[in-house]
Amino acid sequence: MEESDESIATLIAAHRQGPGALLPVLHAIQDEIGYIPADSVKEIAKALNLSSAEVHGVITFYHYFRSEPSASPRVEICCAESCQSMGSEKLLAHAKSVCDVHPVYCLGLCAASPAAMIDGKPYARLTPDKFDRILEKIAS
Amino acid sequence: MSAVIYVPVDSAALALGADEVASAIVEEAAKRNIPVKLVRNGSRGMFWLEPMVEVQTTEGRMAYGPVSAGDVQGLFDTGFEHGGRHDLCLGLTEELYYLEKQERLTFARVGITDPLSLDDYLGHEGYSGLKNAIAFPSQRIVEEVTESGLRGRGGAAFPTGIKWNTVLNARADQKYVVCNADEGDSGTFADRMLMEGDPYALIEGMTIAALAVGATQGYIYVRSEYPHAIATLNRAIPIARNAGYLGHDILGSGKQFDLEVRKAAGAYVCGEETAMLESLEGRRGIVRAKPPLPALSGLFGKPTAINNVISLATVPVILARGAQFYRDYGMGRSRGTLPFQLAGNIRQGGLIEKAFGVTLREILYDFGGGSASGRPIKAVQVGGPLGSYLPESQWDIAMDYEEYSAIWAVLGHGGIVVHDDMADLARLARYAMDFCAIESCGKCTPCRIGSVRGVEVMDKIIADQERAKQVALLHDLCETMLNGSMCAMGGMTPYPVLSALKHFPRDFGMDDAGDRHA
Known part of the structure; x- marks a missing residue:
């Protein structure tokens, strides 16, 4: 925990400059640690001269920020219209039966629906079979 | 002279295995002692062909696709690095109908150049x-x-x-x-x-x-x-x-x-x-x-x-x-070109930059080649999640801001999502309300509360609980959202909902005149 505190302080210091620094600070922390620990809110607020409520409000407003570590691998499946038209509901149901899934709304891969992002890597034209093979490959 | 080979670095190409193809090409070329200059270009926007590999020939760039890593050996066997014939050969890229018929002004370079050069x-x-x-x-x-x-x-x-x-x-x-x-x-x-x-x-x-x-x-x-x-x-x-x-x-x-x-x-x-x-x-x-x-x-x-x-x-x-x-491009007050994005249940999805005035039917069939499933196309949503669903009777209208506005539709950012006859427009209308409920910023009431009520009303319509009454309520609710919301989020969610109801009443359990089914 000590180490993590230190790295959060370093990250805040590196990104607090410049106008509107809160999102860049939060991104830096999540990119580095994988989430934004609840006990870092006070420190962020102090450094940016904000209230803890403001920082908490921002973290919870945006779907992308999380206060808990994510499951590994992080599976995000697109649930928007284009992917729906190509069977994303079936893919989602299948994925949910094998792992933790986060719905997202559009990855910009719509001409090759259905699409997903797994640990930050894009995949398109997915089927339940193809999805399983990708997870197996990641696990091995 | 090195053979010049292009493998896209566009994330949709990556999502379909472009990196694996690029590595396989480098590896196979090294094995065969063929000097290769690999260029990672953007995508030409023909996603059913991605990963689409191109090679420089004296006549121009020759396209191959969709290529998987497993195809690379066979491609080299036919001398594709100099434009050799192979089953995956599509011909000269510039002569492909999909590209040749476009008017690329904004996207003139995309897919041609190395993005960072x-x-x-x-x-x-x-x-x-x-x-x-x-x-x-x-x-x-x-x-x-x-x-x-x-x-x-x-x-x-x-x-x-x-x-x-x-x-x-x-x-x-x-x-x-x-x-x-x-x-x-x-x-x-x-x-x-x-x-x-x-x-x-x-x-x-x-x-x-x-x-x-x-x-x-x-x-x-x-x-x-x-x-x-x-x-x-x-x-x-x-x-x-x-x-x-x-x-x-x-x-x-x-x-x-x-x-x-x-x-x-x-x-x-x-x-x-x-x-x-x-x-x-x-x-x-x-x-x-x-x-x-x-x-x-x-x-x-x-x-x-x-x-x-x-x-x-x-x-x-x-x-x-x-x-x-x-x-000089375009029509009426819609000047220039719009990069249309064709997606969803479509055989040939991709980016189509055309002057305003093209029709949806041309995009769906001349470019898109019909649905991916092979079933009839039923509804097309133009302009993103806040855009109207268009039935076939509206596919011949020129794609122009004013023409679309006259039929209570929008071009928006140029997104086109195709649904075949398996689609249930009542479910898609429910989804539109649900999406609004998830994404509403919460500042204005019509959007924040209206969307939640909209989902409830749609659920009742789908479950046939006092359907006719609920449809009347849906109209009311949509009117409030249209006129009372602060921005397009709540203000345009009624577009997909009411267009779906108007053009596809049967999906809502109503007959074509909008009355309840017996």
């Missing part, structure tokens, strides 16, 4: 717009853009030149240019392709915008779902700066402009310009009341020119070739 950019008319603009007084740049007829490609279609004129005439010690790259509309990917495939076009467009309005700092607000676009921009900006195209002394003119990429955080509503400003300032993406216009009091309270990626990336060609050249 400044030499490639300069060799394909890059920065000739800025070179002209830098010699002009600000007012002249604004006039040129106004004359071109360019309207906001983010969806609202507001004339870009008029917006810029307001910012130019505002007095302030600091002005900003902000690029809205929060391309959240499902079914759209033009901004992503442009940023990944031709980042300097956006950088040049923003620099011209800055000269036009007198801004010295710019921000590109890119959605977090686009990590590759963010990475490409973050690599391109320092290259442009080191070459004197950004910074304190642009092209030796003494003029100053610099750029920063800001990563969004997954809130759809931040595509609304005032919510985006809040987000850039470090707050929750809550919509602001207008007035004041962002052009007068925008980012940090300063005059701000906010434009979509495609609007800004179109500015260089307007300045390079002149307003007249651009406005």
Whole structure:
């Protein structure tokens, strides 16, 4: 925990400059640690001269920020219209039966629906079979 | 002479295995002692063919696709590195119907060049717009853009030149240019392709915008779902700066402009310009009341020119070739071209840049080749999740802002999502309400509460609980959202809902006249 505190302080210091620094600070922390620990809110607020409520409000407003570590691998499946038209509901149901899934709304891969992002890597034209093979490959 | 082979680095190509194909090509070429120059280009936008590999031949670039890593050995066996015949050979890229029939002005370079090569950019008319603009007084740049007829490609279609004129005439010690790259509309990917495939076009467009309005700092607000676009921009900006195209002394003119990429955080509503400003300032993406216009009091309270990626990336060609050249494309008050994005249940999905006036039917069949499933196409949603569903009777209407508005539809950002006859429009209408409930910023009641009630009403309609009454209620609710919402989130959610109900009443359990089924 000590180490993590230190790295959060370093990250805040590196990104607090410049106008509107809160999102860049939060991104830096999540990119580095994988989430934004609840006990870092006070420190962020102090450094940016904000209230803890403001920082908490921002973290919870945006779907992308999380206060808990994510499951590994992080599976995000697109649930928007284009992917729906190509069977994303079936893919989602299948994925949910094998792992933790986060719905997202559009990855910009719509001409090759259905699409997903797994640990930050894009995949398109997915089927339940193809999805399983990708997870197996990641696990091995 | 090395063989020149192109493998796209566009994230949709990557999602279909382009990196694996590129490694296989390098490996196989080394094994065979064939000298190869591998270029990672943007995508040509024909996604059913991705990963599409091209090789340079004396007649032009020859295309092969869709290529998988397992095909690479066979490709080398046929001498594809010099244009050899192979089952995957598609012919010369430029002669492919899908590309040949397009009018690519904004996307002229995408898929052709190495996105990060400044030499490639300069060799394909890059920065000739800025070179002209830098010699002009600000007012002249604004006039040129106004004359071109360019309207906001983010969806609202507001004339870009008029917006810029307001910012130019505002007095302030600091002005900003902000690029809205929060391309959240499902079914759209033009901004992503442009940023990944031709980042300097956006950088040049923003620099011209800055000269036009007198801004010295710019921000590109890119959605977090686009990590590759963010990475490409973050690599391109320092290259442009080191070459004197950004910074304190642009092209030796003494003029100053610099750029920063800001990563969004997954809130759809931040595509609304005032919510985006809040987000850039470090707050929750809550919509602001207008007035004041962002052009007068925008980012940090300063005059701000906010434009979509495609609007800004179109500015260089307007300045390079002149307003007249651009406005000669299109029809009516919709001048120039729109990069349509064809997606969903379609055989040949991709990016189609056409002058306004093309019909949906041409896009669906001449380009798209019909549905992917082979079943009849039933409904097409144009303009993103807040756009209307169009039945076949409307597919011959010219795609033009005013023509669409006359049938209560929108072109928006040019997204086209196709559904075959298995689609249930009542479920899609419910989804539209649900999406609004998930993404509403919560500031105004019609959107925040209306969307939640909308889902409940749709559930009752689907379950046939007092259906006729609920349909009447849905109309009421939609009217309140249309007229009472602060922004397009709540204000346009009724478009998909009511268009689905109007054109596909049977899916709602009503007969064609809109009455309840017996």
